[in-house]
Amino acid sequence: MGQIWNRISQLAKTYLQDSADTSSAERIINSETEELKRIIDELTTPKKQNVPPKQQSKQQQQAPPPRKHNNSMTSSKATEILGITKNATVQEIKSAYKKKVMLYHPDRVMNASEVEQKHAQSKIIEVNQAYQYLQLLKNF
DSSP states (O other): OHHHHHHHHHHHHHHHHTSSOOHHHHHHHHHHHHHHHHHHHHHHSOOOOOOOGGGSOHHHHHSOOOOOOOTTOOHHHHHHHHTOOTTOOHHHHHHHHHHHHHHHOTTTSTTSOHHHHHHHHHHHHHHHHHHHHHHHHHTO
16 A cells, blocks of 8 residues: 555645656556556455464364375275284274374484485385375265
């Protein structure tokens, strides 16, 4: 809003300084018309409101974010990566996931060699993909 006010103020000052000649005011208007339109559009376009989590509906809070999983992931591969049986419960899956993440977490290997860090990075990605696959498979 301040930018618009500054433009109008500038036009008024120009007009007052040279009230007989309006060509300078017209030049300012013509040169900045597009910019003024852009500013007005920005101010009038409704912005996306950030609603605090407490005010969101229960449906919005329970809806999980869209997940991507590796298409080559299978149930047996995912269970093998996490080190669990095929008929593991949700609690067992979560527990195994947490243990694997703690093993390969970047904070754990930050003082290791670059080779070990890269290996840990690829393993953590693999563990996350396996966990996400099982989440989708078991609906939790």
